[in-house]
Amino acid sequence: MQTWQTDRTYRAIVDDLLAHPEIQALSNYTQHHHSDRLTHVIDVSYTSYRLALRLGLNATAVARAGILHDMFYYDWRVTKFELGTHAFIHPRVALRNAEKLTPLSEMEKDIILKHMWGATSALPHYRESYLVDLVDDYLAMREFFTPLRQWVAHHA
Template sequence: MKQNWQEDQEYMSYIEDLIYTDEVQSLSEFKQHHYSTRLEHSISVSYLSYRLAKKWNGNARATARAGLLHDLFYYDWRTEKFDGGTHAYVHPRIAVKNAEKLTELSDLEKDIIIKHMWLATIAPPKYKESYIVTMVDKYCATHEALVPAFRQAKNKVYSMLGMAG
């Protein structure tokens, strides 16, 4: 998802102490939803959630920051297995622990990160901002996985038919 997030001065003021850290930048090394990196996904979730939080009079700063940190884990979720639960349950808790090494988290930011997998997990979000990030995360994941896949399928069909895509 392409956005002009770097040109949004307010947004950048909220995340600038986090975005260029090695811990956040290293998310670019991990595929997230087949066609995007975890960093690209995290920025998309963060920025779109921030925009919605502003529009709906939420805490835009906490939403931007927690959105950026919601998937702050360093393993391939497709292959890693856990004794303590599913990836949907475990990775938000890992993300909170990793985020707390970078910055102090408010209760709101912790709830946003921990609850962003709601519907795949049972504990519902406590705050409006948590619902925003939860829904935006699902939107971005779907967009990142399906749009390129549909584009590839369309191009393959056009190619088979001898048509330009």
């Protein structure tokens, strides 16, 4: 069992979100080639939550927005938009979908909308937004390079 699954405080914060079929449906979408989107959002959420606790940040907002930050239902490698790139569009789609699911604080909205900062130009308003952005970037790279890391570990 993974650590997040046994962390009662974390689970009390996110279990209502994880119970939604709309969140569970994220498991049907590949994320960063070697993981599914549900696993990714939980990893971003829990890692950000643990760091927020250590840094004295709003761990509840980070945990909840981390679950919701990639709440979109298309394959970003296939679906293209006329209004901009996936990096620009999907945070807006995720925010719209999240707002249909649960009430959001201004901080949670900013975290979801700005989690692609660096690929987009909109500056985050909160330290929590930067945190989720950095954790998301780190985990995306780790997920993408998982087969290479496994190969190197096996052949070392």
